[in-house]
Amino acid sequence: MSLQRGFTELLQKRLGWFPKQRRLVHSVGIIGAPFSYGQKRRGVEGGPRAIRDAGLTERLSGLGCKVYDYGDLSFTTVPNDTPYNNIVHHPRTVGLANQSLTEAVSRAVGDGHLSIMLGGDHSLGIGSVHGHAQQRPDLCVIWVDAHCDLNTPLTSMSGNLHGQPVSFLIRELQDKIPSLPGFSWITPCISAKDLVYIGLRDVDPAEYYILKNFGIRYFSMKEVDQLGIRKVMERTFDHLIGKQKRPVHLSFDVDAIDPSLAPATGTPVIGGLTYREGMYIAEEIHNTGMLSAMDLVEVNPKLAASDEELNATVNIAVDVISFSLGQAREGSHGKCDELPTPSSTYATNEQTLRL
Numbered sequence: 071m072s073l074q075r076g077f078t079e080l081l082q083k084r085l086g087w088f089p090k091q092r093r094l095v096h097s098v099g100i101i102g103a104p105f106s107y108g109q110k111r112r113g114v115e116g117g118p119r120a121i122r123d124a125g126l127t128e129r130l131s132g133l134g135c136k137v138y139d140y141g142d143l144s145f146t147t148v149p150n151d152t153p154y155n156n157i158v159h160h161p162r163t164v165g166l167a168n169q170s171l172t173e174a175v176s177r178a179v180g181d182g183h184l185s186i187m188l189g190g191d192h193s194l195g196i197g198s199v200h201g202h203a204q205q206r207p208d209l210c211v212i213w214v215d216a217h218c219d220l221n222t223p224l225t226s227m228s229g230n231l232h233g234q235p236v237s238f239l240i241r242e243l244q245d246k247i248p249s250l251p252g253f254s255w256i257t258p259c260i261s262a263k264d265l266v267y268i269g270l271r272d273v274d275p276a277e278y279y280i281l282k283n284f285g286i287r288y289f290s291m292k293e294v295d296q297l298g299i300r301k302v303m304e305r306t307f308d309h310l311i312g313k314q315k316r317p318v319h320l321s322f323d324v325d326a327i328d329p330s331l332a333p334a335t336g337t338p339v340i341g342g343l344t345y346r347e348g349m350y351i352a353e354e355i356h357n358t359g360m361l362s363a364m365d366l367v368e369v370n371p372k373l374a375a376s377d378e379e380l381n382a383t384v385n386i387a388v389d390v391i392s393f394s395l396g397q398a399r400e401g402s403h404g405k406c407d408e409l410p411t412p413s414s415t416y417a418t419n420e421q422t423l424r425l
């Protein structure tokens with residue numbers, strides 16, 4: 071990308087030569103969600119800042135996206151937020167955060183943007199999908215993650231709500247979900263058939279029960295190995311989109327990528343997606359033309375053992391977003407629409423020199 075931009079800038083400076091107006095790819099709305107109460111390791115609230123500092127806006131603008139930054143949401147820590155059932159931590163704080171995220175995502179999509187939510191922990195998936203669904207009730211969800219985040223408040227062994235968001239979203243599961251303080255506003259908004267997982271490799275017993283008994287489609291790392299990422303994506307789209315196009319919500323947990331590549335995250339699991347598999351997923355989702363909102367969550371700068379680890383993780387996060395928004399390894403149209411000829415080069419060079 072920077073090579074391409076560098077080339078264009080060089081042509082502009084040296085030759086006074088301008089390519090045709092770049093094609094506008096997307097109008098995107100960025101929402102920062104610096105939130106960590108869905109799990110116990112502080113630091114993941116620094117995700118939005120780290121991802122922005124790595125140049126997200128510039129990368130997206132360079133792709134031709136029109137970027138609108140809604141800034142960071144400010145979340146309230148509810149006092150006396152006692153655990154539900156002595157297990158589930160910070161229910162009121164997590165519930166309230168997701169309520170305001172719902173509004174923010176709904177507004178961004180309502181304003182005509184493709185919503186990009188920067189987490190924060192994955193409990194934020196509740197509000198992001200919920201807010202998206204308020205505008206696009208026919209959406210489907212691709213959840214790229216080492217974990218399926220499908221525990222209910224009654225099955226969670228960790229008590230962390232970032233391991234439970236999907237259970238609040240699926241209609242068929244609702245008679246299994248207790249009423250949690252802080253969560254009364256939620257209405258489930260997807261069916262089990264509207265969801266596909268990619269990258270799973272750490273699934274709890276109750277989560278496996280749900281995957282199997284509710285007919286949820288998933289491609290664990292085993293299927294990625296067996297089929298290859300190309301077939302995984304083909305089958306994902308066959309299942310979710312088929313002939314009837316519909317909006318896609320991509321919820322990307324950075325721990326889907328192998329921890330040797332993206333180590334700064336709270337629940338790393340060995341044996342993850344390669345960089346190339348991660349980018350292939352993002353490229354193919356972009357190619358559907360149906361991406362309407364996405365999440366990039368669980369980047370925890372405080373868990374990086376060095377600057378290299380932090381940069382590696384954050385750069386992958388920016389790459390996943392950029393590839394989902396149209397960056398392509400083969401290069402892309404609209405960057406260079408015509409080549410300068412010797413005569414146009416000469417003429418514009420003269421002009422530049424005279425100025």
Ligand SMILES: NC(=[NH2+])NCCC[C@H](N)C(=O)O
Pocket residue numbers: 191192193217219221226227228229230232233234272274323325337368
């Ligand atoms: N978003 C995540 N990183 N989730 C990890 C969840 C781990 C575990 N299954 C749990 O319920 O606690």
Ligand SMILES: [Mn+2]
Pocket residue numbers: 192215217219232323
């Ligand atoms: Mn997750």
Ligand SMILES: [Mn+2]
Pocket residue numbers: 215216217323325326337
């Ligand atoms: Mn995960």
